[in-house]
Amino acid sequence: MKLENLIHEKPLLLDAFPQWFKDLKQSALQQAKTFGFPHHKVESWRFTPLRQLRDVSFSRINSIKPSTSHPFENVDWQDIEALWKGKTFHQGTFLDALNIGLINDVHVLRICENNTADTPVRLHFDTLEEVFNFSHLVIIVENGIEAHIELRLGNKSTKESHFLHLLTHVVLKENATLNLIEIKQAGQGETMLQSLHVESAKGSYFNHYNINLGGGFLREDINIQLNGALAQVDLKGLFTPRYTEYVDVHSQVNHNVPNCESHQDYRGILNCESHGVFNARVFIAKDAQKTNASQVNHNLLLSRSARINTNPQLEIYADDVKANHGSTVGELDDEALFYMQSRGINPDDAKRLLIAGFAGNIIETLGSENLKNELRETLDAWFDFSYTKLK
Amino acid sequence: MSDDRKFNDNMTEQDYKYGFVTDIEADTLPPGLNEDVIRFISLKKKEPEFILNYRLKAFKNWKKMTEPNWPHLSYSKTDFQAISYYSAPKTKELLESLDEVDPKLLETYKKLGIPLEEQKMLAGVAVDAVFDSVSVATTFKEELSKVGIIFCPISEAIRDYPELIKKYMGSVVPSTDNFYAALNAAVFTDGSFVYIPKGVRSPMELSTYFRINASNTGQFERTLIIADEGSYVSYLEGCTAPMRDENQLHAAVVELVALKDAQIKYSTVQNWYPGDKNGKGGIYNFVTKRAIAQGENSKISWTQVETGSAVTWKYPSVILKGDHSVGEFYSVALTSNYQQADTGTKMIHIGKNTKSTIISKGISARHAHNTYRGEVKVMKDAEDARNFSQCDSILIGDECGAHTFPYIDVRNPSAQVEHEATISNISEDQLFYCNQRGINTEEAIAMIVNGFCKEVFKELPMEFAVEAQKLMAVSLEGSVG
Amino acid sequence: MLSIQNLHASVNGKEILKGVTLEVKTGELHAIMGLNGSGKSTLANIIAGKNTYEITKGDIFYKGESILGKAPEARSNEGIFLSFQYPVVIPGVNNTSFLQAAYNAKQRYLGNDEIDAIDFLDLIKEKIKLVKMDDKYLRRGVNEGFSGGEKKRNEILQMVTLEPEMAILDETDSGLDIDALRIVTDGVNAFRNPSRSFLVITHYQRILDYLNPDVIHVMIDGKIVKTGGPELAHVLEEKGYAWLENPSESM
Incomplete structure (x- = not known):
């Protein structure tokens, strides 16, 4: 069974699910059908070697729960419903829609107490091989709390084929801080995609590290909504692909309100026949005056057969803003x-x-x-x- | 600031200075496009068989293609069957001198500030004036032909130099390249042809003034410039169109070929009717411009100042094929009212030690949208390729948009590619500073915008640089005269 | 020449000037001293016509006429010049062309012929000697890549070229070393004559040693709390502003 055929699966509708969630799952799968498998004519998949993704084929689907050092909350469906109300991202892309359709659980991590960089909440996804793993994570950082989370994806010593699609929904309440350090380190046969949706309230700070140290096919889709004044976002990343590895970062940062800041700094070191993609877009809405936004991507190509696509993009509708970007490629x-x-x-x-x-x-x-x-x-x-x- | 804002609004509302129509009887085909129309054009132009076949093949391809929807543009799509594909001023035979030209036509040029005779004497510019798709006046031909330069309408070149046409036309922009290029290949009416022989440096700048005149007539210019080994030419293209309510389509193709050690400098000032301040009317400008730096050490330089058109879709590009070849793109795009521009360049590095520079300045005022879209591609064998790109934008007012979409694709580790972009506005501090020195806001904005564009203007030939600066001021001012 | 009467001004509802009254006669040089935030620069900007302030009360008369309704460029053309505390950078706009545009704007206003680029260059080459500025700065963008001191010299160059009758120097001394201060004040002194007036805004008495002011005002919290002769600067230097802290006592 290929990835693109998962749309024909029946969604798992547990008795424990409220009706709205069952409806959402069904409409999500329908939506995935409408989208169809990603193709190169869609801007966000233009540079992705889709064949690699298309060829993933397993016979089972698994809804995976990560190991964690901080207990997940018992799912309060009413709470989730309130959180997702009016949101469309669950059905925004083929894979996100598939995710919602096929998961049988939502893992909610609520941080109500400060922790430190040395004592982070540790999450690890060590996926089952030869299975389509899907998982859905909700991270909520309460008002004024500073949280540190270390999220590890993959198992570097595995020789088997793995697949993981993780949809993470981060909700930063007012003046909350989240330091999310994400480390992907996997074997050559692993395909891992994370779709990260962040909602930033007033005065919040999202500090994200996206460290890609290995894996056959790695992709991160970051979607940030700056919804409250003085919210700030730092997206930092490192990717070091080798062999024929593929690593991809697509980010979309939306400045919806005035006086927010976003900075992106990604570094790529590419070897062998690897291929990297950095595709970042900053959107500054009409009323988002006094925005300060930057995008930087520097790359080292170490081999004759490596390839990088770097596309830092600005889409600006407000005049009193500071925005700049820069990309370099060199040896x-x-x-x-x-x-x-x-x-x-x-x-x-x-x-x-x-x-x-x-x-x-x-x-x-x-x-x-x-x-x-x-x-x-x-x-x-x-x-x-x-x-x-x-x- | 609210007062200043209002002021800015006023000054971008200026009416189009060149809005008038010349009522010369045009020999115009009824609207519609089919094989017969193409055969008619070809027959009318007394074309050889191979051109007719070229057109028909392109038409066949075009029918299978769809209009691109990826640009950051929104406009009502053109009904290609509602366009008339041939329109020419009535001429008996090709004219020998200016005296034979319709005096009304000459009057039109005068209004536009293009006095042919004066230019002959003062600027030493040879002008091949294209009026509604057919060239009616060519000057300096003799002087140019002394050094072996061919500068003529492309329809004439098709008859007189079929070998050059066969070899080069469509070699840089194939008829299958894109929707508009295919359409152009099928129905192109006229345009310019330039051939600079080996080792010749053109003794003057070559220039064509385009003018769209007849109502509802698409313009399908086709230009081909070939610079043979070791030659040099600077070509100027400038244009302005009369006011018109219906949208007029312009889908030109320009191809440049530079052989070993040759250099082509192509400069454009584009000032077509941009539509009124409510976004009504204006030209649709869908142009395919591409150059190949084919030989070793060849160099292509595109410079453009785009202030006109309602919608601009234009990416003058360079294929850097020859080793040590150089590609340059200098651009100023000014959009105001409801104008939209999606413009930029492609630099494709194929040869070794190739070098490209991109300097782009975008200005958006009122409700306009201005997008830079560019691609830098370094192919696998392009050792030691270098690219530097700088794309800056200025926003004037809070209803407009400025967007920067660069694409960088590198497949060779010895490449050095750098891209930078900034977005800013004209600060209140700058305006107050100028005001305090006695300079009014209108003048101050023009001055600041011209300063912002300086790096591009210095690439223009002198006469054009002056014209361009005036054009910026006119495009931004409200109270001229 | 300049008469300010009970001027009140606020920005975003916060009152900055709380009733300033000041009279500068033709030919006089006045100084306003005061600490940061006392409203000195606000006053200078309001005289020049910056529109970020709201005038809530009072008036400003220049040559006997209220100027509050006039655009900044009109005030400039009529002879008011402000040397900015922080001169503004205008990238790409040639310094000479900028000054020529300003000069010609004034000529147009006065009904005189405009000057062409060649004659203006001759004029500016004379003027630049007064401020001992390297003429490479003429070819740069306005204040682009200038040091703090060069920017201030450039302000004085603009002043001597535009020949205002009422010049306001807003902290022209800040950021200048002693040599540069000397050059700038020499430029100002050479420019003084009985038909021109000056308003010099500063923290320190240092610049006043070179300029021989006729009158000194002290400004605290949006009001002029003390006015006196040149000796006042030295008293302030000695005692600091603290002895004036309570304005009602010192008045």
Whole structure:
């Protein structure tokens, strides 16, 4: 059974589900049928190697629950109904609609107490192999609370084929802060997609790290709605694909109200025959004056066969705003390499240092020392393996 | 600020200065498009068989294509059967000198500030004036032909230089390229042809003034410029159209070919009727412009100042095929009232050590929407390719939009590609500063916008640069004279 | 020349000027001293016609005529010049062309012939000597890439070129080293004559040592709390503004 054929599945309608949810599931599957499987003529799938996605084929569907260090709430369907009322994102794309249609649970994480970068809530999705895994997560950060969440996707030692589609709905209440550190580290056979929908209320801060360290096919669709004044968003990311890996980031940041800020900073290091896509769009609504928005994407191509598409996009309808973006693509700086060599550093170490420095712009801003160390080591190993040995 | 806002509104409401119609009897086909119409055009123009076949093939393809809907534009789609595909001023034979030209026509040019005779003497510009699809006056032909330069209507080139046409027409923009290019290939009426022989530097800037005149007549110009090895040419294209209620379609194709060590500089000032302040009328400008820097060390430079048209869809592009070839795109796009522009460029790096530069300045006022859309592509074997792109926008007022959609696709690790963009407005501080120095708001805005566009204007030939600056001021001012 | 009468002004409902009265006679140089936020720069901007303030009471007369209803450019053309505390950068607009546009706007207003670019260049080359500015700054964008000191010199260059009768210098001394201050004040002094008046706004007495003011006003919290001769600057320098803290006592 191929992914595109899942639309023919019967939605699982448990007795415990309220009628509105059963209706939503049915209409979502119907919507998925209407959309049809993504194709290249749709702007958001223009650069994606769809064949890879189309070829995923398993015989079972699984609604997966992640392991967590913080208990999920018992689902209060009325609460969920209120939260989703008037929202359309559940049926906004083929995959999101499929997700709603096929899950049999919603996992609600409500954060009412502060925690720290060193004691984050830890979530891990270690998926079953040879199964279509779908999961739906709702994260609510209450008024004025500062939360740290570490979300890990995938299992790097697996050799099997995996598929995960995760739909995450983040609700930031007034003056709430969420530091969401997402690490995707998976095997070559893993296909993982996350669709992240964030609603930012007044004065809230969403600080997102999207670290992609491995996986055959990784895609993140980020959708941010800045709905309250003085809300702020930082989207930082790192991707280091190798082999024939594909990694994709599509972000849409909507400034719906005045006086909000959004900043995006993504770094890509691409090796072997890998392919990366950074497609970010900032939308500034007519009345969203005094917006401050930026998008930056820097990329290093380390191999003749690697490819990057970088499309930072601005769509602006308000005149009193600050908005800018920049993208670069290049290889390691020859002069810097030569300079280091002239100081007695061998070329491999020099390259290692330059790459570490490049990625450091993202990694070194993390709050947790342990995590920084872990990522530095991972990157070092990445360098040893994929750069020194493969080159 | 509210007072200033009102002021800005006033100044962008100025009426179109060049709105008048010349009532020359036109030899016009009834509206509609089918094979017979194409055969009629071809016959009327005494074309050889291969051109007719080229047209018919393109028409066949066009029928299978659909109008693109990806641009950031909204407009009522054109009814292609409601357009008349041929219209020419009545001429006996090709005219030899200006004296033979219809005096009314000359009067029209005068109103537009295009005095042919004066230009002959003062600017040394050879003018191939296209009036409703057929060229009626060509000057300086003799002087150009002394050095072997061919500068003539493309219909004439089809008859006189079929080998060059066969080799190059459609080689850069194939008739299957896109909806409008296919339509153009099927029904093109006339346009300019330029051939610069090996090693020749054109002794003057070549220029064509386009003018759309007859009611409801689509314009399908086709221009082909070939710069042979080691040659150089600077070509100027400028245009302005009379006021008209119905939307007029313009779907031109421009192809440039630069061989080894050759250089083509193509500059455009586009000032077609943009519609009135309520968004009524105005030209639809769907142009396909593409160049190939085919030979080693060749160079293509596009410079455009776009202030007219209701809807603009235009991406002058460069295929950087030759090693060490260079592509440049300098653009100013000013939109006001209900104008919409979706414009930019494509730089396709194929050869080694190729270099491209993109400088784009967008200005939106009142209810206008201005989109930069560009692509930089570095192919697998394009070693050491370089690109720098800078795309800035200014918004004047809070009802307009400015959008920047760059696409960067790199497949070679030795590439260096940089893209930057900023969006800003004209600050109240800047306006107050100018006011305090005695400069009124209207003048201040024109000055600030011209300053914003400076990097592009300095790429224009001198006469054009002056004209362009005036055009910016006129397009933004309300109370001219 | 300039007469301000019981001027009240607010921004976003907050009152900044709370009844300023001031009289500058032809040929006089007045100084307004005061701390940050006392309303000095607001006053300067209002005289020049900035429209972000709401005048709630009072009036400003220039050459005997109320100017409150006039556009900033009209006030400028009639001879009011403001040297900005923070001169504005206008990217890409050539500094010389800008000044020529301003100069010609004034000539048009006065009914004189406009000057062409070549003659203007000659004129500006003379004027620039007064402020000892490198002529490379003439070729740059207005204040683009200028240091703080260069911007202030450029303001004075504009002043001596436009030849106003009422010049307001808003903290022209801030950010200047001693040499630059010397150059700027020399420029101002060379420009003084019996038909021109000046209003110099500053924190410090330093600039006044070079300018020999006729009258000094002290402004606190939107009001002029004390007016005196040149000696007042030295008293302030010694005692600070604290001794004037309670305005009613000092009046």
